Amino acid sequence: MEMKPAGQYIYSDIELDREEGQVIADLKAKSLEPIPDPDQWLEEELQQNILLTTVDALINWGRRSSLWPAICFPACCAFELIAANGPRFDLSRFGMEIMRASPRQADLMITAGTLTWKMAPNVRRIYHQMAEPKWVIAMGACAISGGIFASAEYAVVPGYNRIIPVDVYVPGCPPRPEALIYGIQMLQKKIARRKNIDMRKMLER
Amino acid sequence: MTVALSGKEVAGKIEEKFPGSVVESGPDNLVVKVDSLLDIARFLKEADGLEFNYLNFVTAVDYYDHFAVAYRLSSLKHNHSLTVKARCYDRENPALPSVTGLWQGADFQEREIYDLFGIRFEGHPNLKRIFLWEGFEGHPLRKDFI
Amino acid sequence: MAVRTEPFVLNMGPVHPSTHGVFRMRVTLDGEVVVDIEPVFGYLHRGIEKLAEQRTYAGIIPLTDRLDYISSMNNNFAYCLAVEKLAGIKVPERAEYIRVIISELQRIAALLIAVGAFLNDCGAFFTPFLYMFRERERIVDLFEMVSGQRLTYNYLRAGGVSQDLPEEFLPALRKFMDMMPRFMDEYDRLLQQNEILIARAKGVGILPAEQAINCSISGPVLRASGVKWDIRKDDPYSIYDRFDFDVPTQPAGDCYDRYRQRVEEMRQSLRIIEQAMKQIPSGPVRAEVPHLIHPPVGEAYGRIECPKGELGFYLVSDNSIAPYRCHIRPPSLINLTALRDMVRGWKVADLIIIFGSIDITVGEIDR
Numbered sequence A: 001m002e003m004k005p006a007g008q009y010i011y012s013d014i015e016l017d018r019e020e021g022q023v024i025a026d027l028k029a030k031s032l033e034p035i036p037d038p039d040q041w042l043e044e045e046l047q048q049n050i051l052l053t054t055v056d057a058l059i060n061w062g063r064r065s066s067l068w069p070a071i072c073f074p075a076c077c078a079f080e081l082i083a084a085n086g087p088r089f090d091l092s093r094f095g096m097e098i099m100r101a102s103p104r105q106a107d108l109m110i111t112a113g114t115l116t117w118k119m120a121p122n123v124r125r126i127y128h129q130m131a132e133p134k135w136v137i138a139m140g141a142c143a144i145s146g147g148i149f150a151s152a153e154y155a156v157v158p159g160y161n162r163i164i165p166v167d168v169y170v171p172g173c174p175p176r177p178e179a180l181i182y183g184i185q186m187l188q189k190k191i192a193r194r195k196n197i198d199m200r201k202m203l204e205r
Numbered sequence B: 001m002t003v004a005l006s007g008k009e010v011a012g013k014i015e016e017k018f019p020g021s022v023v024e025s026g027p028d029n030l031v032v033k034v035d036s037l038l039d040i041a042r043f044l045k046e047a048d049g050l051e052f053n054y055l056n057f058v059t060a061v062d063y064y065d066h067f068a069v070a071y072r073l074s075s076l077k078h079n080h081s082l083t084v085k086a087r088c089y090d091r092e093n094p095a096l097p098s099v100t101g102l103w104q105g106a107d108f109q110e111r112e113i114y115d116l117f118g119i120r121f122e123g124h125p126n127l128k129r130i131f132l133w134e135g136f137e138g139h140p141l142r143k144d145f146i
Numbered sequence C: 001m002a003v004r005t006e007p008f009v010l011n012m013g014p015v016h017p018s019t020h021g022v023f024r025m026r027v028t029l030d031g032e033v034v035v036d037i038e039p040v041f042g043y044l045h046r047g048i049e050k051l052a053e054q055r056t057y058a059g060i061i062p063l064t065d066r067l068d069y070i071s072s073m074n075n076n077f078a079y080c081l082a083v084e085k086l087a088g089i090k091v092p093e094r095a096e097y098i099r100v101i102i103s104e105l106q107r108i109a110a111l112l113i114a115v116g117a118f119l120n121d122c123g124a125f126f127t128p129f130l131y132m133f134r135e136r137e138r139i140v141d142l143f144e145m146v147s148g149q150r151l152t153y154n155y156l157r158a159g160g161v162s163q164d165l166p167e168e169f170l171p172a173l174r175k176f177m178d179m180m181p182r183f184m185d186e187y188d189r190l191l192q193q194n195e196i197l198i199a200r201a202k203g204v205g206i207l208p209a210e211q212a213i214n215c216s217i218s219g220p221v222l223r224a225s226g227v228k229w230d231i232r233k234d235d236p237y238s239i240y241d242r243f244d245f246d247v248p249t250q251p252a253g254d255c256y257d258r259y260r261q262r263v264e265e266m267r268q269s270l271r272i273i274e275q276a277m278k279q280i281p282s283g284p285v286r287a288e289v290p291h292l293i294h295p296p297v298g299e300a301y302g303r304i305e306c307p308k309g310e311l312g313f314y315l316v317s318d319n320s321i322a323p324y325r326c327h328i329r330p331p332s333l334i335n336l337t338a339l340r341d342m343v344r345g346w347k348v349a350d351l352i353i354i355f356g357s358i359d360i361t362v363g364e365i366d367r
């Protein structure tokens, strides 16, 4: 096939770019408010004092002990995430050494880096592609609020919780690997308290 | 050591070839007329003793009444450098000739200027937004962008 | 006879394990052969140049950290050079030496990652990367000693560095310097004659010198194509003219050469650090620079040889406390200009290698 001169691509479809732009603009218009933490009910339900069933405990143990993160490496924080994976900090101690390139095999998303509006639809799609149950850790100041780049509103999303629900926030710019590991442990605690089987509903039935 | 060529000297050489095309020349830069930019660029690239074969960068600066587009050229052969500028006074529809035909390295940078300043580069093969998405309104690096 | 097919368009990225971040390519394929690619940028455009116009000169340094986040110190360095040029600030002797040491250490760290990621793309999944990270951690430790941070150091200042080296830095550096050549030999033993690496990378993705220059390529990619051009030698900034080091080049300009080039450059960096450690004088580490710098009206371009190529800052001042315009010359973006010509005619698997051998950081491409 003939090679076109510099810059003239065989396939460079402005229509597709326009479509992408439309998706971005729609998402931007839609996500004005942060999405609340999906598990906020946790505390309150626990107060109603329904003991976790043994089955629950077992399921939660299984889930929390091998969290597999999906890759979502937009920016600088990714290097601390890789360092946490690396030889010194060794994330595999927590059963999560495997970074899954395919979101369908993952159940945790560590959002390491700044999110821009152009990237937002892609991240949301990755999130939706992950199988339930799934969790999100927002790593770094950018992931929490836009961080140092928050004032470039035209391009930067002020926090991942505008587009996906976030479970644990790990502050820092970038957070040290220890901080990330602490955040993961917090998530594990959270999972441990999760109620999978609703006794009341079962009794009603 | 890279020698910064004196803009005055180079301006003299250019004036010889293309009279009246240099607007202004300083110790390390020179401002040329927009219509003769492409000819001058070709001259700078090919003339003996100059041979600016390497384009370090292209960028634009917004001065409210005009955009100054700066080309920093250097020659890996003679190890000297020069900044050439062109001014665009039209704010609604600024346009310049593209230098991608001479230095391919300008490809993405001209697209970047188009995206962030809204300056069109005539003759660029694929001029569309590079960093922001299609449909984005405004050009962020302009000084009056809100 | 080769079987031909309809052109097929494959979207690669922005989230893909081998695109080093959020980079996207639209690849047009004929069967398995790449006939065209169109890179799509902007998934990490954070408006650094815009933000820089609202900040003071000192306040921009943290932003530069986040450009090419695996070589933060070098970004600081280039920016500080530009400010010093603009405002006419003189840097004390000791600070110059500290800068050189730090900058070369950073170069080694960044090249380690570049080599590791390249081998990763070649199919040695994660093992070499972890080896390289082991050494990088040692360098990061040294940086943590001087700046207190692991990734975004914010250590250099216009007119020097933010604080003097701690007492235990030089002994620790000595230890690292004694160790590093051993590791390098280890890599060489593992990789230099490696059948698989040679089969996959030799002769793949050739970039001729002529074209490299026309495309404004810089850094190891340019030198791997046989062009002897290193800003440290050809336009010495800081005090690089005092050190004795070579500019290695490679003959062929293929992926293997680019890999070799990076390894050679690490060795040269070690040589520079060795000399700088011996010569480092004592004295102040920071010139008397006011907190708010008001450079005179004008413009300056400060550039350094960063691990990816020529990193430059073009600053325009209007005599206020913030630059009127701060343009960054991103080596990663410009080095990608030639990618399209390099990958044409190769298979998809080679595309990954060629792309990996250019070594980009998306933070710097999109800024």
Ligand code: SF4
Residues within 6 Å of the ligand: A075, A076, A077, A112, A113, A114, A139, A140, A141, A142, A143, A147, A148, A172, A173, A174, A175, C066, C152
């Ligand atoms: S929080 Fe800091 S280190 Fe992390 S992505 Fe944002 S700027 Fe980079």
